[in-house]
Amino acid sequence: MAKFGTSNIRNVALLGHGGSGKTSFAEAALYISGGTDRLGKTADGNTVCDYDPEEIKRGFTISTSIAPAVWKDCKINFLDTPGYLDFVGEVKQSLRVAGAAVIFVDAKSGVEVGTELAWDAAEEAGVPRAFFINKYDDPEANFDRVFAQLKEKFGSSVCPVTVPVKSGKDIVLADLIEMKAFAFDGKGKASETAMTGELSSAAESHKEDFNDAIAMVSEEIMEKVLMEEEITREEAAAAMHDGIVSGTIVPVFCGSSVTLAGVSVLLDAIVDSFPKFTSKKTEKLSDGSDSAIDENGTPAIFVFKTVADPFVGKMSFFKVMNGSLKTNAVLKNIATDATEKMAHIYTIKGKIQTEVDELACGDIGMIAKLANTNTGDTLRESGDAAYAGIVYPDPYMTQAIIPDTAKDEGKISQSLARMVEEDRTLRYETDPETKQMVITGIGDMQLSVLSSRLKSRYGVSIKLEAPKIPYREKITKSVDIHARHKKQNGGSGQFGDVWIRFAPGEEEGLTFTVSVVGGVVPKNFNPAVEKGLLEAMQKGVAGFPMTHLAADLHDGSYHPVDSDEVSFKTAAKMAYKMCLEQAGPVLLEPVGDLDITVPEGLVGDIMGDLNKRRGSIMGMDPAQKKGYTVIHATAPKAELIDYPIALRAMTQGYGSFSFKVSDYAQVPGNIAQKITEDYKKQQEA
Numbered sequence: 012m013a014k015f016g017t018s019n020i021r022n023v024a025l026l027g028h029g030g031s032g033k034t035s036f037a038e039a040a041l042y043i044s045g046g047t048d049r050l051g052k053t054a055d056g057n058t059v060c061d062y063d064p065e066e067i068k069r070g071f072t073i074s075t076s077i078a079p080a081v082w083k084d085c086k087i088n089f090l091d092t093p094g095y096l097d098f099v100g101e102v103k104q105s106l107r108v109a110g111a112a113v114i115f116v117d118a119k120s121g122v123e124v125g126t127e128l129a130w131d132a133a134e135e136a137g138v139p140r141a142f143f144i145n146k147y148d149d150p151e152a153n154f155d156r157v158f159a160q161l162k163e164k165f166g167s168s169v170c171p172v173t174v175p176v177k178s179g180k181d182i183v184l185a186d187l188i189e190m191k192a193f194a195f196d197g198k199g200k201a202s203e204t205a206m207t208g209e210l211s212s213a214a215e216s217h218k219e220d221f222n223d224a225i226a227m228v229s230e231e232i233m234e235k236v237l238m239e240e241e242i243t244r245e246e247a248a249a250a251m252h253d254g255i256v257s258g259t260i261v262p263v264f265c266g267s268s269v270t271l272a273g274v275s276v277l278l279d280a281i282v283d284s285f286p287k288f289t290s291k292k293t294e295k296l297s298d299g300s301d302s303a304i305d306e307n308g309t310p311a312i313f314v315f316k317t318v319a320d321p322f323v324g325k326m327s328f329f330k331v332m333n334g335s336l337k338t339n340a341v342l343k344n345i346a347t348d349a350t351e352k353m354a355h356i357y358t359i360k361g362k363i364q365t366e367v368d369e370l371a372c373g374d375i376g377m378i379a380k381l382a383n384t385n386t387g388d389t390l391r392e393s394g395d396a397a398y399a400g401i402v403y404p405d406p407y408m409t410q411a412i413i414p415d416t417a418k419d420e421g422k423i424s425q426s427l428a429r430m431v432e433e434d435r436t437l438r439y440e441t442d443p444e445t446k447q448m449v450i451t452g453i454g455d456m457q458l459s460v461l462s463s464r465l466k467s468r469y470g471v472s473i474k475l476e477a478p479k480i481p482y483r484e485k486i487t488k489s490v491d492i493h494a495r496h497k498k499q500n501g502g503s504g505q506f507g508d509v510w511i512r513f514a515p516g517e518e519e520g521l522t523f524t525v526s527v528v529g530g531v532v533p534k535n536f537n538p539a540v541e542k543g544l545l546e547a548m549q550k551g552v553a554g555f556p557m558t559h560l561a562a563d564l565h566d567g568s569y570h571p572v573d574s575d576e577v578s579f580k581t582a583a584k585m586a587y588k589m590c591l592e593q594a595g596p597v598l599l600e601p602v603g604d605l606d607i608t609v610p611e612g613l614v615g616d617i618m619g620d621l622n623k624r625r626g627s628i629m630g631m632d633p634a635q636k637k638g639y640t641v642i643h644a645t646a647p648k649a650e651l652i653d654y655p656i657a658l659r660a661m662t663q664g665y666g667s668f669s670f671k672v673s674d675y676a677q678v679p680g681n682i683a684q685k686i687t688e689d690y691k692k693q694q695e696a
Contacts (some may be wrong), residue, residue, distance in 0.1 A: 028125025
């Protein structure tokens with residue numbers, strides 16, 4: 012039997028702005044619950060969750076880590092997520108398997124962009140939320156100010172549960188449920204203390220907010236509040252549970268992960284009031300329907316994360332979605348139709364793996380070396396229904412990959428494939444037009460981490476630089492070109508003579524026609540002429556492929572002995588070269604549809620920046636999110652290489668955008684001239 016049953020398991024994602032103390036809280040929860048014998052610190056690089064060399068070097072979380080804390084016979088799987096925007100894919104994965112989310116807020120800084128984005132992500136995932144106002148040991152911490160910000164930003168469902176009063180670093184919390192005061196020792200243990208006048212005043216100022224929130228959950232509680240009758244802890248905990256599950260209550264806790272004050276209070280609330288997996292009764296399937304959760308049914312798991320470990324191999328992190336999972340179970344992957352044997356099942360605490368025989372419904376674990384399983388896959392013992400997958404944001408930060416050596420180039424594809432398998436917000440390809448290897452991600456920090464990990468994990472050294480733009484060329488005038496290739500060196504020679512009428516074409520690529528009459532050019536040479544043109548079109552005046560070219564072979568001549576396919580192919584290339592000199596070729600660049608979502612107050616700044624980027628505003632609409640506007644525009648791809656970074660800077664991280672190339676447009680003369688000159692210099696060099 013599994014060590015922890017479904018009713019005694021909670022899965023809680025830790026979200027919030029970078030630096031708000033998520034990892035420190037996970038460390039504190041492990042320490043006071045006996046999961047570790049020392050309190051690690053992010054600054055010292057010795058925390059359980061931030062164990063990756065890149066995380067230790069940079070001092071912040073990059074990948075979600077699992078920190079299971081056992082509290083009051085309940086297993087709480089904390090999913091410690093990154094706070095930086097580049098690693099949003101990790102947040103999406105964690106919320107897919109979390110039963111609730113705790114959003115951390117700095118008691119000094121208050122609501123930041125990461126706070127709002129965490130709220131939005133949890134709301135989109137349909138996950139109940141709570142707040143923890145952290146770092147209350149800071150001399151400039153202010154609970155009332157931060158709570159007011161939370162209430163203003165996120166609405167009346169925000170409900171205080173504990174209110175702090177402090178003296179130096181000695182934080183005392185007033186519990187609004189029982190109206191009692193608690194102090195904390197150096198190990199986070201709470202002990203009741205006298206309710207001073209200052210504490211009573213602080214508690215009374217927020218008691219009405221608390222009562223109003225829980226009164227909305229049930230008529231019985233509302234009646235007690237109206238009659239000013241005492242509400243027991245059990246009644247309040249039950250009301251909190253129902254309110255959290257339904258989203259009508261978003262509880263607010265506070266404390267300090269450093270001094271451990273308030274940590275046990277949140278752990279108590281998670282055990283008493285946060286939803287267990289079966290609280291919602293059903294789980295979404297990929298077709299949009301609901302599937303009943305049966306903790307005693309046949310086993311089914313959902314893989315929410317993959318780690319490509321160079322030593323252990325592929326590590327698949329999963330949640331048991333139905334039944335219980337036992338060692339040696341054989342499950343079918345619904346996506347690949349392959350069967351996988353669960354030979355070894357592990358629970359994870361940071362990088363520590365502990366093998367277990369069984370995991371109950373709702374628990375989280377890891378299996379190594381599942382060859383045919385990827386992130387987002389469902390594996391079942393019976394049935395063929397797949398669970399709803401993870402929706403990732405589209406990446407737009409593209410960089411070209413330049414291997415340092417030929418040895419690196421040989422290993423790069425396989426290494427990158429593993430990294431992309433691990434981080435589903437990365438896209439890797441060889442651009443078919445520029446022939447460059449390119450990687451696309453959410454932001455520059457993510458790509459920097461990718462570069463470092465390629466070196467440390469796989470010994471592959473690369474440089475990242477701005478990618479080439481896949482420009483094209485097009486002629487603007489119709490011209491009739493005569494080209495003759497004649498070569499005689501004794502014996503049989505070469506002879507090809509063509510008249511080709513070139514014009515701007517309606518179709519992409521080459522539109523080749525033949526209107527020769529009288530057999531002046533034998534039909535068997537027509538394919539050679541077309542092939543010669545297709546080969547020549549790979550480069551125009553500025554070195555870019557020619558497109559939308561119509562070519563009609565309408566006249567010419569041949570020699571019965573010296574004419575062959577090579578001769579006519581060469582003549583066609585000569586004709587194309589003369590065409591470039593006479594037909595007014597221009598440079599074309601990829602342009603696309605750009606939709607930018609920003610706060611209403613920043614619309615003017617964004618439009619001004621778009622004008623500098625040669626963008627054209629096509630219109631605006633209110634966004635789904637209140638207070639935001641969607642700007643519809645078109646813009647050249649060349650001007651948007653750094654846009655993920657620029658937009659984030661202009662909007663402090665609140666803005667987002669989507670871009671899709673939809674057409675090609677003529678490059679302005681001055682810019683085209685510079686591009687052409689650069690190409691000629693490269694050719695000369």
